[in-house]
Amino acid sequence: MEKMSTAKVDKQSQSGLKRTVPEGTVEEALELNKLYDDLRKQLSLPRTDRLGGRALATWDPDEKAVHVLRKDGKFGNFGYSHGGRLYLEYYEALYLLEMNRLQLEYHSMIMSIEQAYLLLLGETATPKCNEYLVYAHLTRIGYILVRHQNIPYYDKIEPTEEDCAWALALNVINNRAIPENVKKSPHFVKVKKEMKQIKECITKQQVQEQQQLSEADSSTINFNGKIISTGKRKVTIDESENPTEAKRRCLEVASSQKSFLDCLKDEPEYKQFQATFAKFDIVQMGDTTINTEDEVRSLHIAFDLYLHNNGFKKRSPKPPTFRLLILGVHEPFPTHAEITNIYNLQKYPVPILVVSVGESKQIQAFVYYFS
């Protein structure tokens, strides 16, 4: 148990704005010295601790990771196996150290937490520090964070022809990769061929409409029905008028390209004046796929976030609840193109949380909804 004494905090030093940049004044030096003294006083208090209560780990210089020698307590959400050994990521090791659950050794010498900071986060400024802060904060309040893996998650259900059509349509519209299980499906080749034919039908329509008619008549009736259904579906993606339709997440429409402001169009006022409103419906929503040639920062997702009650298992993870994008102190928020890009690069699209680490290390998360 740790004995904590309440330190008397100088009331003067608490007033005013938060100071995050050193000023180099005499008063500041005095104040800092006082704070250091307080800290030393507190640290020099005798503490009692149970020796066996911690896990034991050592720094593996070849692997450049923390190698766990002895586990203690629940270790289910930590670490990864490599070559039959259990290793901890730098943030996991630091978190366990801070929680007093780990004893870290460096060439069989016990490391202090301060030394561990230097060893694990590095001496130069890197994004590692922010990642660690976010990891520690969210783990403390009860989430499970795992390093981001961009892998698709499959339902065990065999993909149907409809799924194949969806995957192909999303591939064209949102530039989304086609899931492997869909590619392997026996329906895939057939649906792809059919959709290609439909596309040709649509593009050639204006030129040889009459010829097309006779051709359509001669083609199999069975096949014809399919044309209609897949063709329709493609249209509904563009307009996205059926959000209620239950679909499997894997094939869900990513950016539905629907405005968040269209909800008034069912109101009596709007309907009454529909013709007038249509007259000045001049400015339209941009097409997100066109914007890709613009300069886009290469932001990457740091962590996958899971909830405890979803039955998280390290070995066979389910799709995460969110994915985290970490922004440092002065990094601007992602633009529309950037967030869309990141979202669509996911093999299994999940909402993205933008987590910003502030000047005084406060952590704030934001959800983005984008058209």
Place this chain on the structure above:
Amino acid sequence: MLFTPIIKQKKGGNKSSLLPPLPDGSPVIGVFTGISVEVCGAEDIRKIYENGFFGKGSKSRGAPKLITTGTIDDTESLSLELEESAFLAYFLGILCIHDIQCNEMQYREFLEAAKNVNSHFLECLGSYLYLKSKGWIIKSGIKFGGNFLIYKRGPRYNHASFIIFVHTKSDIKDISIKDLKGLQRIAETSDKDVLLLEVSKPNVLTYNTISDLAALKISETIIRRFNSTSFVQSQKITK
């Protein structure tokens, strides 16, 4: 996570009357003063304000006193924002904008004048049209730090649902993270959402006719704070 807009009704707003959202009839005269367009005369003020809540009373924070108290004050006028007046004049044809010398201002002439006041006027006008065509009532968003506030039926019946922040692709990098967080904080305490409208325009944008604005394209982003602590605690424990 699906998005649902916050639409809060005001207490005491009588829902019975179904007001037309846009004025019509013969054009009224407004005078361009350099920063706004002023409409005088009780009849004209009533017509413009009652049908779609355009403008604000020059002697009040919101609705002109003529509407709220019914007193006719000759010195009170209705101040229209530049976007509002451009919309009423050139897209709806209900307003005739005169300059101080009582000469009628044409579309291009007015736009040039407005661009001197607000260098992002074209983007703002584009966003205004975009919002208006979806049936929202738009008021100035200056008191919440944005460009516009949008209401479902008008400030008399609803609280504003969104703070609109208009920006172009290039100046998002200049919007500091603090500003965006501040905007979000204000929005959250007043039960609104921040909606960023990113306007992308072609390199050469002409604005000779009203249909030239079609070259502007808009994308929407809504930023909501995610309360990680309350989210994890609100999850039901399933075993």
